[in-house]
Amino acid sequence: MPEWLNALPKAELHLHLEGSLEPELLFALAERNQIALPWADVETLRAAYAFNNLQEFLDLYYAGANVLRTEQDFYDLTWAYLQRCKAQNVIHVEPFFDPQTHTDRGIPFEVVLRGIQQALLDGEKQLGISHGLILSFLRHLPEEEAFKTLEQAMPFRDAFIGVGLDSSEKGFPPRLFERVFAKARSEGLHAVAHAGEEGPPEYIWEALGLLKIKRIDHGVRAIEDERLMQRIIDEQIPLTVCPLSNIKLCVFEHMGQHNILEMLERGVKVTVNSDDPAYFGGYVGENFAALHEHLGMTEAQAKRLAQNSLDARLA
Numbered sequence: 607m608p609e610w611l612n613a614l615p616k617a618e619l620h621l622h623l624e625g626s627l628e629p630e631l632l633f634a635l636a637e638r639n640q641i642a643l644p645w646a647d648v649e650t651l652r653a654a655y656a657f658n659n660l661q662e663f664l665d666l667y668y669a670g671a672n673v674l675r676t677e678q679d680f681y682d683l684t685w686a687y688l689q690r691c692k693a694q695n696v697i698h699v700e701p702f703f704d705p706q707t708h709t710d711r712g713i714p715f716e717v718v719l720r721g722i723q724q725a726l727l728d729g730e731k732q733l734g735i736s737h738g739l740i741l742s743f744l745r746h747l748p749e750e751e752a753f754k755t756l757e758q759a760m761p762f763r764d765a766f767i768g769v770g771l772d773s774s775e776k777g778f779p780p781r782l783f784e785r786v787f788a789k790a791r792s793e794g795l796h797a798v799a800h801a802g803e804e805g806p807p808e809y810i811w812e813a814l815g816l817l818k819i820k821r822i823d824h825g826v827r828a829i830e831d832e833r834l835m836q837r838i839i840d841e842q843i844p845l846t847v848c849p850l851s852n853i854k855l856c857v858f859e860h861m862g863q864h865n866i867l868e869m870l871e872r873g874v875k876v877t878v879n880s881d882d883p884a885y886f887g888g889y890v891g892e893n894f895a896a897l898h899e900h901l902g903m904t905e906a907q908a909k910r911l912a913q914n915s916l917d918a919r920l921a
């Protein structure tokens with residue numbers, strides 16, 4: 607990565623902590639917790655990181671998350687991510703975590719939260735990285751389950767800045783979560799949601815209109831709907847775009863086809879993020895580098911993208 611790219615101060619606004627679990631740490635945690643893995647070694651696991659769509663990735667992602675058991679595991683996961691941030695001049699993070707991925711396999715909510723929270727606090731003190739944590743609901747599970755998760759989270763209300771919506775998009779439109787998002791907002795939490803990654807522009811309209819989101823996660827399919835484009839430009843609603851993820855999950859065939867710079871030039875408040883960096887081939891820095899290499903992103907464009915990420919912070 608060019609040094610000028612690395613040196614730009616940036617924020618990361620679309621990152622799933624569970625998706626930053628590198629194979630080496632995954633194997634180390636499996637050993638610490640005495641969990642048998644379906645992969646022989648780190649290389650076999652890395653070789654499995656070839657996906658045809660979002661669902662194929664999710665299947666592997668949930669299998670990987672199974673090694674996370676103790677507060678220390680969640681601490682180590684988060685701390686490893688923050689160190690990558692430090693190396694790439696990411697000065698602020700607003701990561702997601704998926705409580706249901708853990709509570710559904712018997713890990714108490716507070717074990718997950720305390721590990722993550724302690725690492726974020728240490729990151730602030732020792733690495734100078736500020737943060738705002740976002741609790742994300744799994745949309746392939748019923749809204750009722752999301753309500754239960756929100757209830758579990760409420761004793762720790764001050765640990766979060768907002769709620770999000772992730773996992774399988776197609777067939778699980780935002781409208782299914784209208785009530786739980788209303789409840790979260792009534793608690794003073796910000797709302798964001800994944801929309802318009804694999805799903806159609808209608809999902810973005812729903813997320814804006816019904817969930818009243820402040821930021822659109824992905825949103826690259828907004829470009830198919832001119833009226834929607836006008837709205838997100840007029841209202842400067844930020845999009846947290848994840849270029850390497852989009853290529854790995856076949857949202858675009860090649861990086862050369864990615865629309866992020868086209869959106870930027872049209873005045874959309876787009877930002878660059880890594881989504882699930884351990885699975886998609888890189889962190890924020892590598893995502894910027896890919897835009898430079900394949901789309902000819904200029905230094906001026908990189909600066910605007912980095913500034914957008916700082917402007918689009920919720921915390």
Ligand SMILES: [Zn+2]
Pocket residue numbers: 620622772800823881882
């Ligand atoms: Zn995501």
